Amino acid sequence: MVTDTSVPVEDLRAAGYGDEVEKVATAVARYLDDGVGGNVAVVSDPYAGRDSLLSYAESLLDDAVVRVDLDPAAADGSGPELPDSDEIAANASGDAATGADDAAPRTESDGDDGVAERAGAVVVANCHYLFERRIDGFAALDAFLDRIALSETLVITSWNRHAWSYLDAVRDVGDTFPTVVEIPRLDAEEIATVVEAHYGSDLPAFVDTGRAGRVKTIVFDGWRVRLPRGRSVSVPYPRFNPAWTASWSVTGEDEGIEAVTFEKVRRVSVGNPGVALAVWAESVTEGEIAPGYIEALETDLTLDDDAAVLLWTVVAQESVGIDRLSALFERRPVEAVIQGLVERGLVTVEGDRVTVPPRALHPAVVALERRGVLW
Amino acid sequence: MVSLPTAGAVFLQTATPGASTPGTPAGDGTDPTQFTPENVLTAAVILVVAYLLASTLSLVLSRLADRLAHQRFRVMFLIPIVKFFVYGGALYVVLRLLFNLTQTQLVAFAGLLGAALGLGLKDLLADIVGGLVVVLEQPFQVGDKVQMGEYYGEVVDIGVRSTTLVTPNDTLVVVPNFTLFNDSVANANTSDAEMLVTVDFFVDPDSDVARATDIVEDALITSPYVFVADDAPATVVVEDDLYYRTITGKAYVNDLRSEMDFKTDVTERVLDAFDEAGIESPKASGDLPEG
Numbered sequence: 001m002v003t004d005t006s007v008p009v010e011d012l013r014a015a016g017y018g019d020e021v022e023k024v025a026t027a028v029a030r031y032l033d034d035g036v037g038g039n040v041a042v043v044s045d046p047y048a049g050r051d052s053l054l055s056y057a058e059s060l061l062d063d064a065v066v067r068v069d070l071d072p073a074a075a076d077g078s079g080p081e082l083p084d085s086d087e088i089a090a091n092a093s094g095d096a097a098t099g100a101d102d103a104a105p106r107t108e109s110d111g112d113d114g115v116a117e118r119a120g121a122v123v124v125a126n127c128h129y130l131f132e133r134r135i136d137g138f139a140a141l142d143a144f145l146d147r148i149a150l151s152e153t154l155v156i157t158s159w160n161r162h163a164w165s166y167l168d169a170v171r172d173v174g175d176t177f178p179t180v181v182e183i184p185r186l187d188a189e190e191i192a193t194v195v196e197a198h199y200g201s202d203l204p205a206f207v208d209t210g211r212a213g214r215v216k217t218i219v220f221d222g223w224r225v226r227l228p229r230g231r232s233v234s235v236p237y238p239r240f241n242p243a244w245t246a247s248w249s250v251t252g253e254d255e256g257i258e259a260v261t262f263e264k265v266r267r268v269s270v271g272n273p274g275v276a277l278a279v280w281a282e283s284v285t286e287g288e289i290a291p292g293y294i295e296a297l298e299t300d301l302t303l304d305d306d307a308a309v310l311l312w313t314v315v316a317q318e319s320v321g322i323d324r325l326s327a328l329f330e331r332r333p334v335e336a337v338i339q340g341l342v343e344r345g346l347v348t349v350e351g352d353r354v355t356v357p358p359r360a361l362h363p364a365v366v367a368l369e370r371r372g373v374l375w
Numbered sequence: 376m377v378s379l380p381t382a383g384a385v386f387l388q389t390a391t392p393g394a395s396t397p398g399t400p401a402g403d404g405t406d407p408t409q410f411t412p413e414n415v416l417t418a419a420v421i422l423v424v425a426y427l428l429a430s431t432l433s434l435v436l437s438r439l440a441d442r443l444a445h446q447r448f449r450v451m452f453l454i455p456i457v458k459f460f461v462y463g464g465a466l467y468v469v470l471r472l473l474f475n476l477t478q479t480q481l482v483a484f485a486g487l488l489g490a491a492l493g494l495g496l497k498d499l500l501a502d503i504v505g506g507l508v509v510v511l512e513q514p515f516q517v518g519d520k521v522q523m524g525e526y527y528g529e530v531v532d533i534g535v536r537s538t539t540l541v542t543p544n545d546t547l548v549v550v551p552n553f554t555l556f557n558d559s560v561a562n563a564n565t566s567d568a569e570m571l572v573t574v575d576f577f578v579d580p581d582s583d584v585a586r587a588t589d590i591v592e593d594a595l596i597t598s599p600y601v602f603v604a605d606d607a608p609a610t611v612v613v614e615d616d617l618y619y620r621t622i623t624g625k626a627y628v629n630d631l632r633s634e635m636d637f638k639t640d641v642t643e644r645v646l647d648a649f650d651e652a653g654i655e656s657p658k659a660s661g662d663l664p665e666g
Contacts, residue, residue, distance in 0.1 A: 133597045134593075134597055134644075135590055135593040135594055135597060135644055135645075135648045136590075136593060136648075137593070137597065138593070169603040169604055169605075170596040170603050170609070300442075305599065305600075305633075305636065308599065309599035312599070331643070370443075371629070371630075372568060372569075372602065372629030372630050373599065373629065375602065375603070375604065
């Protein structure tokens, strides 16, 4: 699986994330140069590269920073504590300090010199784990927001876009973060830049197989009509070919197969660089790639209540244990719902953890939006 | 569909003044009607085709609306308009075909027909006018949740004479359109998918009302059926009474069809949380102080 750390920030900047990188750099510079703190939220879809921005901020802060990587258990505690300068010094000298409470997971810093005089910055990754969508499920989030609201230090956080939208609606989290860096979607050329930066010049050969809907724009399916005496007849009806829809070039120009290939990668990934890399890796076949090799998942999915609520949780929190899902939805048939989602390719289960694979992210989001669950 | 060109051909033919074909309008005292077996059959076919066309278009639009789910109201409002146009067009063609009327005569005929209907079938006429008002003013659309008279439910069809609702008990109610003139109509969502839903809880005055309020608010905003935005907030209202406190949760459901699911989900979880927090229901009336 491709993680969102797989794209270095230099490549993201070259690919079109210049403004977002600059926002982070400006916040860090104000803190280092003028001692101005503040709260920064880096918000993106899963796999879209927010961890690269956090790592970039860490590198700029050198050792004047403590990093906290939250996990799903964070919702049980009171959120990560803010470090003081002593803690920064301890980290910098190699004595890794731990979080102040059980819920605050491991802390880490890199380097061993350059301790800051001021209170020290903190980078908190995966803040969408600070809540659970249940009664009394916001205690850790509320405590954390209260803690950082009047803090003078620099707090750089990362959030899942869908969790952020939900929390901004029900908890006004945006009010606590004067700087919000939302990672946008890339176009085909920018996707090409990311892929080329990731794989260097060793790209597969681009071939035109004539498949992937560049020929068939509409396919005919059969609608089985039941007749008396147990007989039936199949009535053909036209249906859009999603593979073609994904590969179709809106420019109308006669483009090369390379441009068409990247355009299709963009459409399947919806401009998400991490998803694009995953789709690319899965589509390369025997050293070749073609639009026909890039499979688009069905987006015309319907979800029942159980599947929608469970899938929302997995999409918004990105990786959730089955036991937590069972505790969260004790009235719902969690295992059966997960099995159904796995069969439809919307989630994968690795060990105890349920995640949305990169390729399924867009179909899952579309299905949830259609249900009105994503706002 | 085959008969429509035929009707059109007849229309063009009869519009020619002084034509000598049988049944042509003339000032020579011949019968202006064209009740030939062929024309009657054509008229019947036109009406059947109109019925099938209206039904098919309604079905297609309904299916399309269902697929759009959250945006379905953008399609739903077309259904009654399409039906009125199809039936109106068919009626026009049939009148021209059978009665061989010029446009002036058609207007006069409509007036006479209206007067006749007004005298003999005024209720039916009121229903039809009410249907026209529904189409033109659109006080509600197919898919809306409305209170019409004593009935509350989702509008599933707006017809020429009546509007059909499905109540929460899955009962189909046919409400005459003239109800619009005699009674108020309450529309709960005005063609939005989202709709405000309220859930009431009653707690003992000695219970921790602040804690109960927090529980209700959390239950509202964590429901899978809720929709929250700046202009659609979730709120909790506490009302005081001598023997109990009323805690009313108000929030929008993301789809009005989930109204009952939302109420059930919130109620179940709130009652469980009340139990855990020791928040009690009002005491039975037998325990209440006299007077």
